[in-house]
Every structure is written in C-alpha cells, then in structure tokens.
Amino acid sequence: MKPIEEILERENKLSAYDLLGCRHHFPVLRQQVNGKPLVYFDNAATSQKPQVVIDTIMRYYQEENSNIHRGVHYLSERATRAYEAAREKLQKFINAASYEEVIFVRGTTEAINLVASSYGRTNVKRGDEVLISALEHHSNIVPWQMVCEEKGATLRVIPMNDKGELQLDQYEKQLTNRTKIVAITHVSNAIGTINPIKEMIAMARLRGIPVLVDGAQAVPHMKVDVQDLDCDFYAFSSHKMFGPTGVGILYGKKSLLEAMPPYQGGGDMIKSVTFEKTIYNDLPNKFEAGTPSIASGIGFGAAVDYLKNIDMQGVATYEHELLTYATEQLSSIRGVRIIGTANEKAAVLSFVIDGIHPHDIGTILDDEGIAIRTGHHCAQPVMQRFGVPATARASVAFYNLKDEVDVLVRGVHKVIEVLG
Amino acid sequence: MSALRELYQEVILDHNKSPRNFGRMADATRKVEGYNPLCGDHYTVYVRLEGDIIKDVRFEGTGCAISKASASVMSAAVKGKTKAEAEMLFRSFHKVVTGVADPMKHVEELGKLAAFSGVSEFPARVKCATLAWHTLHSALESKTTVVSTEKD
Structure with a gap:
C-alpha cells in the first residue's frame, strides 16, 4: 500500500x-x-x-498501529512520525509560531478544562474575576465556575443584545484589574453569532489580561490565524472539522504554557521520575499524559490536509x-x-x-x-x-x-x- | 398508518392543544416538579390526596406535545383513583410505551392512555411520555403532605 x-x-x-x-x-x-x-x-x-479521513484511520490500524514516543522499533517510529506530522499540520493550519504551542487533547472541552485547571488554579485568587460571555457553551462556563468556587472568585458575564451580539461597551467596563482571564467563544454554537474576537482580544491585551477563545464552531467555517488574532489560548475539536472524535487541540502561547503546571500526571509528560521528584517533560508533551488517541490524531491530520485543498x-x-x-x-x-x-x-x-x-x-x-x-x-x-x-x-x-x-x-x- | 401518525394520534394532538386540568392548584397536598434536562420539558404536578384517594390532579409547565398530552391524559385518568390503582396504571402505561407489553391487551385498562402506544417506535421520546407519570409517582411517594403554592 x-x-x-x-x-x-x-x-x-x-x-x-x-x-x-x-x-x-x-x-x-x-x-x-x-x-x-x-x-x-x-x-x-x-x-x-x-473518505480520506476514514481510510487514514483504517490504514493506521492495519499498518502502523503501535505506541508512540517510546518504542525503538520500526512501527513505533512510523506511528510517532505520523502523529507528530499531524501536529505540524495543525500548527500550520492555525499558524501557530511553534509546534510546542500545539497540544493534543480530547477535544475543546478538555482544552478549556486544562486551562481552567492549570492556568486558572494558579492565577485566580480570592476576590478575582473570570470574564466569560452570555453566548458560551456549558463547556466554557462550568470549568470556570468550578475554579471560581474553589478560589472564592467571581464569574462575570458579558451581556448580549436582543440580536445575540455581545455588548462591547459593557465588556470594556467589565475588564478591570480584578479580571484574571477572559474566556469567550469565537462562534456561538446555539445561535451562530460570530464574535469580534480580534477586537475583544485587543481590548483585554491593553490591560494585560489573557484571552482564551473557544474556536470549536469557527475552525470548520473560516480561516483562523492565532498569531493574527493574538489570542493566548485557542481551543477546538477535530470532529467538528471533518476529523474523527476524541481529539482536539489546545493552542497556547509558549510563555504562558511554560509557566503553567501540568494538568495531568502520567507517562509521556515526564523526563525522569523518582519517588522523591519528577522532572516534567518539555512542551508540548508536558500537557499530554498517557497514551493519546493516536489514530484520531493522525486522522485529524488527514482532515487538515483535506481542508487545505x-x-x-x-x-x-x-x-x-x-x-x-x-x-x-x-x-x-x-x-x-x-x-x-x-x-x-x-x-x-x-x-x-x-x-x-x-x-x-x-x-x-x-x-x-x-x-x-x-x-x-x-x-x-x-x-x-x-x-x-x-x-x-x-x-x-x-x-x-x-x-x-x-x-x-x-x-x-x-x-x-x-x-x- | 405511518409511525409518525401512530405517534401523533388525535387524542395526543387534542390534549396537547387543549390540556385538561392545566394550571396550579391552591389546595394541593402534594406538589412535585419534574424536569427532563435533555429537552427542557418542565412540569409541576399538583395532587390533592384525601386519605388514599387522589381527589384532584392538576399540572402546569412547558414541554413537547407528547409530554404535555401525557400529563393531561394522566391527570384525567388518575383522578378519583387510589394511590395503588394509579401506580398500577403507571406500570401498565410504562410497559406499553416502552414496547414491553402489547397495547391491545391493555386497551380496557388504559383507555385514552393507549394512544401513547406509538411512542414505543421512538425510543428518544419515551422520557417525554413518562415525565408526568414519574413526577406523579414522586408526589404520591412524597412524605410532605402540605406544600405551599404561595411562593411561586
């Protein structure tokens, strides 16, 4: 073959x-x-x-199936190459500056949970605020609610008008020195509103507040360039953009990701382990504990190739x-x-x-x-x-x-x- | 008759459009809310019990045609029955809408409730048909005998 x-x-x-x-x-x-x-x-x-995505997944299981990042044998090297090639395709797809900024996760929901859990728990303190919008999917509400509850912080919500558009004048007032992160959707899954996220990111940037964008509904429909948007985090799922379920991407700026503690512990996210101390792996593997959905990751790469054309x-x-x-x-x-x-x-x-x-x-x-x-x-x-x-x-x-x-x-x- | 027509029978369309016993009850002895988070169907079932007898049943809330018609037909069917009789009716109804029992064998017992037999062809809609019944069941089981209907 x-x-x-x-x-x-x-x-x-x-x-x-x-x-x-x-x-x-x-x-x-x-x-x-x-x-x-x-x-x-x-x-x-x-x-x-x-069909090309379906064929790629089938082919992986028929010819390449093997665990990645560890074996020295032929199949493992081949599977690792295919998986990492998918990461590079995704890096180019969203125009991330480096492959280290492209983290494989289970999907948008896990990506947001990763940021809420790692960045949120580290940076959100009692009396702080997390700012989301009235258009959010539960996956961009509940993880932040959990952090706020744990830390004694407050969840604020950018309101929308009767057409379903976020009210930027209100948003501007809601950005304060208590705001530790803004988490907003690029496109509303429920009613389709495309938010002016570039402008909203710039407004937060003026005050030094990082912004996470839920891009699940945007990537299948429009060109997304994370450097042009200047977002700090961008989350999306493979299955909404013609790829398999069970895999997605968290994009994060390298400087932020480097400072963040790991999200889950396990294999692949470590350099060395003793009972006294563990040295964590470099990016992006630091955030990728355990064997991932390898076939889905490679299938995701095929979906990106498909979309390229x-x-x-x-x-x-x-x-x-x-x-x-x-x-x-x-x-x-x-x-x-x-x-x-x-x-x-x-x-x-x-x-x-x-x-x-x-x-x-x-x-x-x-x-x-x-x-x-x-x-x-x-x-x-x-x-x-x-x-x-x-x-x-x-x-x-x-x-x-x-x-x-x-x-x-x-x-x-x-x-x-x-x-x- | 198509499966769709089996589902939306005349009895169901009628009770959906003009639900019987719809609205709150001031002198209810039991009041329980039933909610189906999957589709947002939300009903409150009011019961006035005298001893073991269901003297009155009313309901209010919103939901799909199947859930609303089911609540309406149920309210008419259990009025005047004992708790045990109502529970038995629920068991038969449940068997019919889940396709476990042949509706023809329960026609006499179920009366208008037999109109919901078409639901068995639509597994996603079984919860709609049984929501009011589960709520009634909770109300009958409930230890609270006096409920306030003043606050909402």
Whole structure:
C-alpha cells in the first residue's frame, strides 16, 4: 500500500472549490433515512468525515498501529512520525509560531478544562474575576465556575443584545484589574453569532489580561490565524472539522504554557521520575499524559490536509448564501421565529415555531430524513436570555445543498400541518 | 398508518392543544416538579390526596406535545383513583410505551392512555411520555403532605 501522503493526494485533488466533488467525498451522506435521502443539518453537533479521513484511520490500524514516543522499533517510529506530522499540520493550519504551542487533547472541552485547571488554579485568587460571555457553551462556563468556587472568585458575564451580539461597551467596563482571564467563544454554537474576537482580544491585551477563545464552531467555517488574532489560548475539536472524535487541540502561547503546571500526571509528560521528584517533560508533551488517541490524531491530520485543498473563503461565502436563503425561506413561514439575528453570523440557524415544541419539530423532520438538533444545545443561559426552553437548530457545512434547504422548508410546513 | 401518525394520534394532538386540568392548584397536598434536562420539558404536578384517594390532579409547565398530552391524559385518568390503582396504571402505561407489553391487551385498562402506544417506535421520546407519570409517582411517594403554592 502507498504511503498516506500519496493516498491523500489521489483522493484529495481538487483544483478549486468544487461543491459536488466535495459532497462525494462523504460516504455517510449517500444513504436514505426513513425512505428519504438523508439531509444532514446537524453539523454544529458533529460534522461528517470524508473518505480520506476514514481510510487514514483504517490504514493506521492495519499498518502502523503501535505506541508512540517510546518504542525503538520500526512501527513505533512510523506511528510517532505520523502523529507528530499531524501536529505540524495543525500548527500550520492555525499558524501557530511553534509546534510546542500545539497540544493534543480530547477535544475543546478538555482544552478549556486544562486551562481552567492549570492556568486558572494558579492565577485566580480570592476576590478575582473570570470574564466569560452570555453566548458560551456549558463547556466554557462550568470549568470556570468550578475554579471560581474553589478560589472564592467571581464569574462575570458579558451581556448580549436582543440580536445575540455581545455588548462591547459593557465588556470594556467589565475588564478591570480584578479580571484574571477572559474566556469567550469565537462562534456561538446555539445561535451562530460570530464574535469580534480580534477586537475583544485587543481590548483585554491593553490591560494585560489573557484571552482564551473557544474556536470549536469557527475552525470548520473560516480561516483562523492565532498569531493574527493574538489570542493566548485557542481551543477546538477535530470532529467538528471533518476529523474523527476524541481529539482536539489546545493552542497556547509558549510563555504562558511554560509557566503553567501540568494538568495531568502520567507517562509521556515526564523526563525522569523518582519517588522523591519528577522532572516534567518539555512542551508540548508536558500537557499530554498517557497514551493519546493516536489514530484520531493522525486522522485529524488527514482532515487538515483535506481542508487545505478547499478554499475556506469560498466555503464561508457559500455557507453564507445558504444561511441567507434558509433564513429568508424559514422566516417567511407564519409562526416561525429565528433566534439569533446577529449581523455577523455563521451558518447556524436556530428557530422556534409558535406553539410547537422543538422536540416535536425534530421528530417530524426526522421522519422526512432531515437531521437537525433540538434542545438547549448545551447553552441553557442562551435559551434563558431569549426566553425559550429550547430551539430547533439547523447547522450547515459546505457539503450541504440549496435543495436540502428546500427539503427543510417543506418539512417545517409539514410540522405545522401536523401539530399547528 | 405511518409511525409518525401512530405517534401523533388525535387524542395526543387534542390534549396537547387543549390540556385538561392545566394550571396550579391552591389546595394541593402534594406538589412535585419534574424536569427532563435533555429537552427542557418542565412540569409541576399538583395532587390533592384525601386519605388514599387522589381527589384532584392538576399540572402546569412547558414541554413537547407528547409530554404535555401525557400529563393531561394522566391527570384525567388518575383522578378519583387510589394511590395503588394509579401506580398500577403507571406500570401498565410504562410497559406499553416502552414496547414491553402489547397495547391491545391493555386497551380496557388504559383507555385514552393507549394512544401513547406509538411512542414505543421512538425510543428518544419515551422520557417525554413518562415525565408526568414519574413526577406523579414522586408526589404520591412524597412524605410532605402540605406544600405551599404561595411562593411561586
């Protein structure tokens, strides 16, 4: 069998952004659900995987499976090389200054927990404040709540307006000498708002406050450059950007990471261990205790290679067209209300229908072969802010088609016919 | 009939639109909140017990069509029954919505509750159908006999 690079090149040769070509790369989309073609609009929960990612993982287990960073034998060296190559691909993908700043974690949630646990516990003291926003996913609320509770610190929340946009005038006032860290989402998973994080980072930087960005919903849809953003930490997951589950990245500035204590102890994160003293490993391994999800890490690298051949600007433009079209079509239906109408918005469409619970919407759409998410989207405070218990959420990826938006719209008409 | 029509039967659509015994109860002897964190369904079930008899049941809150209709049909079904009779009805209902029992064998006992048999085809919705029943069960088991309905 040929090396991974050759397979990638063969399966992945896209001269330009080619929508239909892309769609064919995702085998899961070629199926029927309840006798109808699957319409997958749950991309914010997890994205589908292109064949090249699936092949890479299978190939790893068939030909390379071995533990990394320790064996002197052929397979271990090969697996280590593939895993570290994935790290370098990810470094380039987000334009990190060094591979040492790219830490493999289980996903966005673990990345945030790592920072809250290591940086937070070291730097947040009694009377201090941690500043998050009203748009956060539970994973960027609860770890900070835990630190604040432990340390006697206060969790502050940047408010948002009725469109779902953060209020920067309030944010400015909330940045004080008590603020020890700002933790904000790049793109809201629940309602799609794209936050002006570059500006928000600059505002915190003026006061010397570090900023963590939850980038889980941003990386699949737009170009992210951590040096240009000048963020201190950036967290994201593989599975939301067409890679496997179980792996993600914490980017952190080297100076901060070096000063932080390890998050977990174990193998791989040490240089030497005696019962008296342990010398910790250098970055990035200091934060990578235990055998990682090696296959997923290598698969993540394949997903990055796949995305490299796709024009992300083209993706953003196309997804915005789909969002605009879907918004127009859905909001023209009597009784449908869009939740979250920010001027800057990613292709996440949260909506409610008068008198009909999102769960019932989800069940009836599923009968039409349409997969959407219903519920609070792990963002209960966002739901509370808009006074709804839950929403129905259709979230788009570049492989979705305009025709599928039409199927969704017909499905919503059916929901109203059955339950209205 | 399609699985979807089996799920959203007329009885369910009717009770969803016009829930019976909906609203708080001033003289409740038991009051318990039921919450399904997965979908945000949230109901309060009020019970007025006289000895062993369920003299009155009311409920309020929000949730999907299945959960609301289930609470409504339940409230009508258990009114006037003893605690033990209500618990027995819950057991039969539970068997039918989880697909363990054949609804045809319980038609007489279940009455309108048989309309929820279609739920067994939708495992994700079983919790919706049983939320009010679990809440009622807690209320009947509860040691508190006097509850205040003044504060909320």
